[in-house]
Amino acid sequence: MIRNALLLATLLLALSTGAQAATSNGNDFALAFTEAKTPPGKKAIFDEAQGRPHFFRYLQIMEMQPVTEEGRAGVRITAFEPSSYLDVKFTIAMPVSLSMLREEPASKVGDAIAVTGRLAGIEPGKNTILLESTIMRHKDRLSPAVGKELLGEVNPGATFYGYTEGPRPVKLEFRDRDLLVNRDRVLAEGGPKAWTEFLEKEIAQRKAQRAAAAKEAGAR
DSSP states (O other): OOHHHHHHHHHHHHHHHHHHOOOOOOOHHHHHHOOSSSHHHHHHHHHTTSEEEEEEEEEEEEEEEEEETTTTEEEEEEEETTTTTTTEEEEEEEEHHHHHSSSSSSSTTTTTEEEEEEEEOTTTTTEEEEEEEEEEEEEOOOSSSSSSGGGGTTTTTSSEEEEOSSOOOEEEEGGGGGGGGGGGHHHHHHHHHHHHHHHHHHHHHHHHHHHHHHHHHHOO
16 A cells, blocks of 8 residues: 555656656556556546557557548557556557558567557546557567666667657667757757657767777777
């Protein structure tokens, strides 16, 4: 009981501070919702999180179904969230996200993906989280690395962040995560296209610098 109360208090504090549009951790929400044993506890957690964008990792695809919503073709996915044993249901319809989903090797049932979507509800009578306005972030692992919170802790070249709302998908490596401090400024000044181009330019420059440093080290 004490653990659940502390978990609820911590989550509510995290959700009630900062900008309303800030992206929350979807895996943490799912776990907190599951561990809140009383209906009032679950309702409090859901009410604070509803409508906010949540970032989910390690979602194992259980079902994939082609759909058409508002004249746009998409893929409806039901996925398994491993920390809570809940399902997460959403539709991928944005062109860049669909392209990433179908990128070889194409994601299929049994594979894992990471997505961001706005928390829309809990499906009545089922342990299923419903998301809307969902975009795919990247193909993922089925679970965190053993003993590690992030893949980047064992591989600095691992994908740390994916942006798919611009004209092209961009992946940011763990070692380049400092570039994210520019995100709000660049988006405010130029929107998704500017943020995509900023990341592409900075990533290209850093790759060139690393290649030059490696070449120089090899010549010594």
